[in-house]
Amino acid sequence: MNFCSHCAGRVSLRIPPGDRLPRFVCEACGTVHYENPRIVAGCIPEWEGRVLLCRRAIEPRRGLWTLPAGFMEKGESADEAAARETFEEAQARVEVLGLYTLYNLPHISQVYLMYRARLLDGVFAAGEETLEADLFDESMVPWDDIAFPTVRETLMHFFADRRRGRFDVRTGTIGPAPWQRPPAP
Amino acid sequence: MNFCSHCAGRVSLRIPPGDRLPRFVCEACGTVHYENPRIVAGCIPEWEGRVLLCRRAIEPRRGLWTLPAGFMEKGESADEAAARETFEEAQARVEVLGLYTLYNLPHISQVYLMYRARLLDGVFAAGEETLEADLFDESMVPWDDIAFPTVRETLMHFFADRRRGRFDVRTGTIGPAPWQRPPAP
Ligand SMILES: [Zn+2]
Ligand SMILES: [Zn+2]
Numbered sequence: 167m168n169f170c171s172h173c174a175g176r177v178s179l180r181i182p183p184g185d186r187l188p189r190f191v192c193e194a195c196g197t198v199h200y201e202n203p204r205i206v207a208g209c210i211p212e213w214e215g216r217v218l219l220c221r222r223a224i225e226p227r228r229g230l231w232t233l234p235a236g237f238m239e240k241g242e243s244a245d246e247a248a249a250r251e252t253f254e255e256a257q258a259r260v261e262v263l264g265l266y267t268l269y270n271l272p273h274i275s276q277v278y279l280m281y282r283a284r285l286l287d288g289v290f291a292a293g294e295e296t297l298e299a300d301l302f303d304e305s306m307v308p309w310d311d312i313a314f315p316t317v318r319e320t321l322m323h324f325f326a327d328r329r330r331g332r333f334d335v336r337t338g339t340i341g342p343a344p345w346q347r348p349p350a351p
Numbered sequence: 352m353n354f355c356s357h358c359a360g361r362v363s364l365r366i367p368p369g370d371r372l373p374r375f376v377c378e379a380c381g382t383v384h385y386e387n388p389r390i391v392a393g394c395i396p397e398w399e400g401r402v403l404l405c406r407r408a409i410e411p412r413r414g415l416w417t418l419p420a421g422f423m424e425k426g427e428s429a430d431e432a433a434a435r436e437t438f439e440e441a442q443a444r445v446e447v448l449g450l451y452t453l454y455n456l457p458h459i460s461q462v463y464l465m466y467r468a469r470l471l472d473g474v475f476a477a478g479e480e481t482l483e484a485d486l487f488d489e490s491m492v493p494w495d496d497i498a499f500p501t502v503r504e505t506l507m508h509f510f511a512d513r514r515r516g517r518f519d520v521r522t523g524t525i526g527p528a529p530w531q532r533p534p535a536p
Binding site: 167169170171172173174184186187190199200201203204205237238239240241243244246254264265270272273277279294334335337 | 369390431460
């Protein structure tokens with residue numbers, strides 16, 4: 167951030183009076199520009215016992231498999247965001263059944279909210295950011311080609327909890343993946 | 352938003368190619384400025400069966416009672432944010448026990464994440480944004496002077512679930528409070 171989005175004045179990074187953290191503060195009009203973590207909302211969409219996964223057509227992690235998920239928008243709820251992303255990425259209409267996992271990713275200031283869901287009619291197709299979408303039995307999940315640790319964790323818990331017959335909400339904090347860590351010095 | 356925070360160019364509100372929603376796009380450098388919902392994280396801090404509430408020293412809802420909560424910062428997890436806000440607003444150190452409620456407030460683009468917690472040592476005091484802090488038995492909660500619907504809902508569920516002896520995560524979407532709605536035409 168270089169300039170104030172309100173008045174185009176220069177901003178500088180400093181701790182405003184009464185605050186604890188450095189913020190971008192406008193030197194002209196005094197506006198404090200806060201930055202906040204972002205929510206990624208997605209689904210574990212089920213159809214006849216199988217789970218719908220998408221192969222990513224975009225970076226990061228192009229070519230790898232993920233659950234449909236994306237940034238929550240202003241004016242919607244997290245479950246609406248999860249259903250919207252499922253339609254955008256996998257062209258699938260779902261009923262959202264309930265919150266299932268909350269993962270913090272503090273190194274990239276994201277919070278993942280993943281919801282259990284069921285396809286309404288079994289229809290799906292690759293959306294614009296997806297190379298292909300497909301339904302997987304637990305035994306067919308491409309575990310070595312899952313795009314993100316949050317998705318791997320969510321899927322592993324999901325199948326275990328489904329066998330157990332009970333889905334409690336699971337939460338956790340996940341650090342950088344190997345491909346996100348800086349190389350050793 | 353009037354100007355680009357990157358180059359100080361004028362921004363205009365339009366739908367970028369491949370997008371679905373209007374965004375602030377810089378007419379000079381093309382940067383798309385996304386806006387996202389914000390997370391409010393807080394605690395239901397318990398000590399010897401009583402719950403710690405704070406009377407707000409700031410607007411909105413100055414003078415009314417709330418659970419300690421505030422905006423999550425970049426680089427922290429939601430449970431860390433909940434504990435930090437509890438210390439800032441009520442000078443109380445807590446152990447966070449688990450996620451308890453998730454409430455969507457789409458009309459103001461916020462997601463509330465409230466955690467069960469217990470005071471480590473029973474010590475508390477009013478923080479800078481708090482007029483007074485106090486511990487309340489269920490029968491003493493000032494129900495008519497609770498600041499926010501999210502806090503009221505969280506507290507009502509909390510006491511019911513505590514009697515029941517089981518705390519499942521509760522989620523929901525809450526619309527504008529009466530004092531947030533525009534006056535009837
Ligand atoms: Zn300014
Ligand atoms: Zn620009």
